[in-house]
Amino acid sequence: MIRYNLSCDDGHDFEGWFASSDDFDSQAEQRLVACPACGSHSVTKQLMAPSVSTARKKEATRALVMDRAQKETIAKIRELVNSIRENAEDVGERFPEEARKIHYGEAEERGLIGKASAEEAIALLEEGIEIAPLPVLPDDVN
Structure with missing residues (x-):
């Protein structure tokens, strides 16, 4: 699964989970992706930094949990x-x-x-x- 940060043409930001990039494109083309705030079907993917899991990052996360x-x-x-x-x-x-x-x-x-x-x-x-x-x-x- 891929999590995308999404935005509608009214400026509402939200996230969505998709099986692949092609899955998002297909659903968006069929107008199956809609903004939960306003219902707009004009939704685009936002730029995202890749999330790379490293031992150092995991250790830091563990230390910040509590x-x-x-x-x-x-x-x-x-x-x-x-x-x-x-x-x-x-x-x-x-x-x-x-x-x-x-x-x-x-x-x-x-x-x-x-x-x-x-x-x-x-x-x-x-x-x-x-x-x-x-x-x-x-x-x-x-």
Whole structure:
């Protein structure tokens, strides 16, 4: 797909996506391309700089994605996750079993973290056992 910056004869700017340059030309010739603001079919392509993807450009884009407020929110979430991890027992693969024991009064109530498949998590929730996944934060996967 090719994205074109377009303009109508009334000066409205907008964009359109086409399969190819020929596709735009064909649709414009058949008067299928119209300005969304005024409906004019007199539409032309505007000059565009090519978008070349480079490693440097990708790195710069990644660094600009999160604004200050988002970074602060992520930091607060990270603090919360760290607090949960510090104050819970990591039971690993035994999580569903241990959660059930606590829920049914067979084990002392305490905070748990561990692993459960999607099916196991659904089954726990259907049994009325309150669980929640720990979020995976951006730095956790990079």
